[in-house]
Amino acid sequence: MAAPAKGGPGVQIYLPIAEMPVSVLLILGLGAAVGFISGLFGIGGGFLMTPLLIFLGIPPAVAVATQSAQIVASSTTSVLGALRRNALDLRLGAILIAGGFVGSILGVWFFAAARRAGQLDLVIVFSYVTLFTIVGSLMLKESIREFWTKRRGGAVRPRRRAGEHAPYLGWPLRMRFYRSKLYVSVIPILTLSLFIGFAGALLGIGGGFIVVPALLYVFRVPTTVVVGTSQFQIVCTTLVSLILHAITNQAVDIVLAILLIVGGVFGAQFGARMGRNLRAELFRFLLAILLLAVGLRFALELVVRPQEPFSVTVQETRQEARQEARP
């Protein structure tokens, strides 16, 4: 009787927390696509999933909170796989998590401050643009240079020459990371993780896309170890944020989460397999393109005249809360 709900074809299922129906196939497909990219690059994929879910009409709070469940699932798969292949530096991961935790607290605080000022949207879009364009173009520049040297037949610069270290890597409190073939000061690593925790809490992302390039370029960690370690850090931080979201915002939709997870674990599996067969420089090139594309998309949103300058946000549904009070 009712017109087919928007949100795609096929079987529809009603989401109990988002309070709207979605197409089962569409969500499974979305989970698989984002899972593929996540598995391929060792990133969480939250920065792709959140905007897509919001585009489908799912309330932003539910989108941000629920996609973290999918990230946990697909990253768990990757971590277990990496553990078996011994492609995971637990020690490095632990330090990233410790710093990230402190950073998250700062990020949540900043989030609240920006919301009070009424410019949270701007802060988020602006951060996306700067982070993605800077990280993306740095990586692109690096990979183009790499391709170029290779084509001219010149020897590719070795990943790490003896004694060739940035000075800050030699600061005090040095620690040895066997898997990553590193002997560096923990201070720059902690600083990095602090920043990631901060950005993650602010943008609702795991921060994998910052960890991966940073470990690759700044710390010169081998590509194989980078993906496993980054996924390990993502699982831990996202688990915490998933539970926090469920408690504070009550915005985790379990039905949506399961659909995304089922799609995501398949996608991540194929992504990870393909990632292993990908040449390292191609891997970095593709990741750079992906980041630049996302950054550009947000930049466009910022500068192009919007078709609809107005937007409506629901602060609170009143009767709803009263209605649902149990007898």
Added chain:
Amino acid sequence: MRALGLLLILLCSGVAARAETLVTSVSNHRVLITSNYTGTSIVVFGAIERDAQTVSRGTGYDIVVTVRGPQQFLVVREKEQLGPVWINREQQKFPLAPAYLGVLSSRPLDEITSPQLRQRQKVGLRAIINAADFTNERAGADDAFREALYRLKAQEGLYLEDPRGVTFLTPSLFRASIPLPATAPPGAYAVEVALFADTVILARTTTDFELVKTGFEEQMGVVARDWSALYGLATALIALFFGWLANITFRRD
């Protein structure tokens, strides 16, 4: 002046109420949301009863059905250009906006009654949205925001006006079908039916229905709210389990 007008209306409606009475009901007072819910429609029907003394009216009757969904606190923001970028500048708050607002009538509203009465009695979508107490007045600056709210809600099918939504089965028996899109939130919906003849309101009734989640959907809502920590942990465990399962399933060695 205004008080006098109000008194006049009161008197009129008082006299009229003795002449015609309105009996209305909805097809379903408790609409259940199940896992395959994709929106629904509610039928309102009613009868106009007249006692023996009522004079027959030359113009015939008209019915206006107004449906209001649960109240929401809405904020409408407007993007403006600041240097090279577009950012949210001005905003307007609507503290008591209905999540759903449907106005169905037997004829176009401007044929049923006068603009003054529509505005005063809040008959029609525009009259409700442009009412002084709908949002704070800012000397005309609020108009664009009211208009935007209407436009955006109408796009979602949540605010609608149907000038042919009420059909008369007999001269005194009518029905109307209220379309509820899937995005209309659960909660209490008030249905107000007004009877018009010769541009004045003769009678008014209100009835209501409730849109509620049932079974699994309801339980999930309750658990997510009252046992939020447990719910979060359970979701996390499910995620970890699926991750592990995928790892086992796809293992190649």
